[in-house]
Amino acid sequence: MRKxxxxxxxxxxxxxxxxxxxxxxxxxxxxxxxGPGGGAWPFWLAAIMLISCITIIIKWVRRTxxxxxxxxxxxxxxxxxxxxxxxxxLIVTVALxxxxxxxxxxxxxxxxxxxxxxxxxxxxxAAMATIAPVATFFFFDIALKITLPKGLPIVEETIFYxxxxxxx
Amino acid sequence: xxxxxxxxxxxxxxxxxxxxxxxxxxGCTVGLFIGAMxxxxxxxxxxxxxxxxxxxxxxxxxxxxxxLYYGAMYGGAISSIMLGIPGASTAVATTFDGRPLxxxxxxxxxxxxxAVASFVGGTISVVLFTFFAPPLANVALRFGAPEEFALxxxxxxxxxxxxxxxxxxTIFSIAIGLVLSAVGLDIISxxxxxxxxxxxxxxxxxxxxxxxxxxxGIGEMLWTVEENHKAGxxxxxxxxxxxxxxxxxxxxxxxxxxxxxxxxxxxxxxxGILPAAxxxxxxxxxxxxxKQISRDPDKFGKGAVEGVVAPEAANNAASTGxxxxxxxxxxxGSPTTAILLGGMVIWGLxxxxxxxxxxxxxxxxxxxxxxxxxxxxxxxxxxxxxVFIWVLKMPFTLLAPIIFLLxxxxxxxxxxxxxxxxxxxxFGVVGYFLRKLDYPLAPAVLAIVLGPLAEPALRQSLLISNxxxxxxxxxxxxxxxxxxxxxxxALPLLKxxxxxxxxxxxKA
Numbered sequence: 001m002r003k004x005x006x007x008x009x010x011x012x013x014x015x016x017x018x019x020x021x022x023x024x025x026x027x028x029x030x031x032x033x034x035g036p037g038g039g040a041w042p043f044w045l046a047a048i049m050l051i052s053c054i055t056i057i058i059k060w061v062r063r064t065x066x067x068x069x070x071x072x073x074x075x076x077x078x079x080x081x082x083x084x085x086x087x088x089x090l091i092v093t094v095a096l097x098x099x100x101x102x103x104x105x106x107x108x109x110x111x112x113x114x115x116x117x118x119x120x121x122x123x124x125x126a127a128m129a130t131i132a133p134v135a136t137f138f139f140f141d142i143a144l145k146i147t148l149p150k151g152l153p154i155v156e157e158t159i160f161y162x163x164x165x166x167x168x
Numbered sequence: 169x170x171x172x173x174x175x176x177x178x179x180x181x182x183x184x185x186x187x188x189x190x191x192x193x194x195g196c197t198v199g200l201f202i203g204a205m206x207x208x209x210x211x212x213x214x215x216x217x218x219x220x221x222x223x224x225x226x227x228x229x230x231x232x233x234x235x236l237y238y239g240a241m242y243g244g245a246i247s248s249i250m251l252g253i254p255g256a257s258t259a260v261a262t263t264f265d266g267r268p269l270x271x272x273x274x275x276x277x278x279x280x281x282x283a284v285a286s287f288v289g290g291t292i293s294v295v296l297f298t299f300f301a302p303p304l305a306n307v308a309l310r311f312g313a314p315e316e317f318a319l320x321x322x323x324x325x326x327x328x329x330x331x332x333x334x335x336x337x338t339i340f341s342i343a344i345g346l347v348l349s350a351v352g353l354d355i356i357s358x359x360x361x362x363x364x365x366x367x368x369x370x371x372x373x374x375x376x377x378x379x380x381x382x383x384x385g386i387g388e389m390l391w392t393v394e395e396n397h398k399a400g401x402x403x404x405x406x407x408x409x410x411x412x413x414x415x416x417x418x419x420x421x422x423x424x425x426x427x428x429x430x431x432x433x434x435x436x437x438x439x440g441i442l443p444a445a446x447x448x449x450x451x452x453x454x455x456x457x458x459k460q461i462s463r464d465p466d467k468f469g470k471g472a473v474e475g476v477v478a479p480e481a482a483n484n485a486a487s488t489g490x491x492x493x494x495x496x497x498x499x500x501g502s503p504t505t506a507i508l509l510g511g512m513v514i515w516g517l518x519x520x521x522x523x524x525x526x527x528x529x530x531x532x533x534x535x536x537x538x539x540x541x542x543x544x545x546x547x548x549x550x551x552x553x554x555v556f557i558w559v560l561k562m563p564f565t566l567l568a569p570i571i572f573l574l575x576x577x578x579x580x581x582x583x584x585x586x587x588x589x590x591x592x593x594x595f596g597v598v599g600y601f602l603r604k605l606d607y608p609l610a611p612a613v614l615a616i617v618l619g620p621l622a623e624p625a626l627r628q629s630l631l632i633s634n635x636x637x638x639x640x641x642x643x644x645x646x647x648x649x650x651x652x653x654x655x656x657x658a659l660p661l662l663k664x665x666x667x668x669x670x671x672x673x674x675k676a
Contacts, residue, residue, distance in 0.1 A: 001605075004604075012340065019347055019362070026354060026357070034356065034357075035628075035631035036626075036627055036630055038354030038356060038359055041346075041350055041623045041626070041627070042350040045343045045346045045347045048339060048343040049343040049344055049347065052336040052337070052339045056336050056340075067605060074604065075604070078397060079394050079397055082394065082397040083390050083394055083600070086390060086393050086572075087390060090576070090593055091593060093576065094589050094590060097589075098586070106573060109569065109573070110569050110573070113565065113568065114569060117565055118563065118569075119565075132569075132570060139220070140581065143223060144581070146584060147584070148580065149580070149586060
């Protein structure tokens with residue numbers, strides 16, 4: 001925990017500096033007749049972020065905050081694998097949205113999660129992987145008319161054009 | 169008084185339109201389920217399901233979400249009692265006596281007590297709300313930009329002064345939320361601002377839902393994945409025997425706790441009104457007071473019914489209380505109402521006192537639906553206790569992918585851009601890492617909702633005063649609010665100083 005506390009404060013401190021620099025692309029001072037410049041608000045807020053991070057670092061050095069004294073492990077190996085697999089599968093799923101679309105990627109995600117992470121039986125997995133995307137399609141694409149990403153044009157043309165014709 | 173009753177009657181006519189009535193019942197049921205799941209509470213439910221409400225008109229949407237909010241408050245008690253794991257932070261105090269009762273084989277007694285106390289707390293607070301809201305909105309009509317800014321500062325100051333978390337981390341969280349809300353086009357000059365890497369997606373700004381679903385959807389689920397991993401998938405489920413006879417006996421016994429219920433309801437309501445305080449401190453305070461005023465305080469923690477009644481009456485009352493500043497002042501009293509407020513902006517409504525005059529149907533429809541939601545929530549809750557217990561047995565690995573799916577699509581739907589989905593995952597992962605280091609995240613969500621309102625209020629005020637901050641201290645309404653905010657901000661600095669002085673004195 002101790003190392004993580006410092007690392008996070010340093011990373012967030014650097015991020016605050018970047019935000020201050022980025023805000024300064026717009027005027028941060030007073031403009032006559034217009035009031036404060038467009039960059040002033042985010043600039044000073046980022047400065048407050050920076051001061052907070054410096055305070056966290058000072059407390060860390062002086063060991064006055066609970067986490068700066070903690071010997072606990074921030075993340076053990078098992079947690080890293082468990083959380084990493086879930087976060088990783090989400091990232092892969094969204095990346096697949098561009099190629100095979102939501103309705104290709106979601107069943108794959110559900111199969112991975114239910115079967116491989118959850119160790120449920122194949123019938124349960126199959127039910128989840130079909131019912132959830134079908135319900136999503138009818139709720140979003142048909143009822144709400146919010147077209148979810150279909151991936152490459154060829155996927156949409158071959159599979160979804162006939163479906164739109166049927167339901168829309 | 170008569171006028172309020174007429175308006176309320178009009179509200180009931182709206183709330184009982186078939187579609188709205190259905191939405192109330194549906195919202196309560198969904199809320200009860202979400203609240204009953206360990207780790208998920210009203211804020212997660214409202215954040216994840218808000219995008220689904222685009223299907224119905226704004227009044228229906230807020231009615232659904234408010235019913236869900238209530239349902240989740242009722243439901244939170246179920247996992248607190250049955251598993252000893254609070255359904256949400258608002259139900260933490262319910263575990264203190266609810267769990268011991270369940271272990272003594274009286275889970276049904278605790279569940280009934282929670283449901284009835286929630287109903288009493290909810291109903292009393294809605295009545296208070298009905299009569300407090302219109303006068304407060306009338307006062308708020310006189311507010312200008314300086315008062316608005318002072319109020320928002322007060323909301324943030326409450327987090328700092330009363331939050332109890334690491335002050336530096338709370339301030340960091342508020343500031344980062346406000347900076348994220350500044351991304352996009354500068355409202356006054358129209359120039360692009362904080363467009364990272366010139367990615368066009370940032371030109372539109374960062375939708376509050378992206379951060380809310382990121383933190384309360386993705387981040388929360390990653391957190392639960394970790395908890396489940398540590399627990400090795402084991403949970404200690406209590407057995408509950410539910411029969412009509414037992415339920416009637418339980419109800420009879422509850423009559424003896426009416427004082428505690430009243431205390432919890434009033435306390436919860438007034439704590440809930442405070443910006444940023446909300447239901448969690450309300451329920452903890454109520455538990456503490458119930459113990460102090462009890463004739464048998466030693467029973468607390470070992471299975472006292474009052475120990476379930478007090479926090480449950482308070483957390484429901486607080487959830488209504490937190491809607492008061494949201495509707496009348498446009499300042500949310502809790503993270504959940506912050507998301508509701510953001511939703512109102514998406515639906516094209518302007519939160520604040522003008523709602524009462526310009527969108528009276530919306531306001532009174534919502535208020536009336538709160539009465540109805542309370543009634544339905546208690547009926548559904550008591551009638552379906554066995555069903556909710558069954559839900560708790562549902563494996564997390566079946567529930568989690570469904571929630572992730574809702575998050576991914578919920579993040580996409582409002583703007584229909586994959587850019588937002590990526591951002592949401594980023595916020596979820598970073599939020600998870602920050603939460604592990606005790607950074608409070610609710611202030612960031614409140615800040616991203618209030619940011620677009622706070623910045624223009626500040627800039628306009630400074631423009632009026634030609635750059636002088638004196639304007640906040642010279643006006644009738646803004647001065648006291650500003651001073652209260654500054655005192656709250658200074659409170660954490662004063663505490664160590666006082667302790668230091670006291671130590672010096674005792675040494676001398």
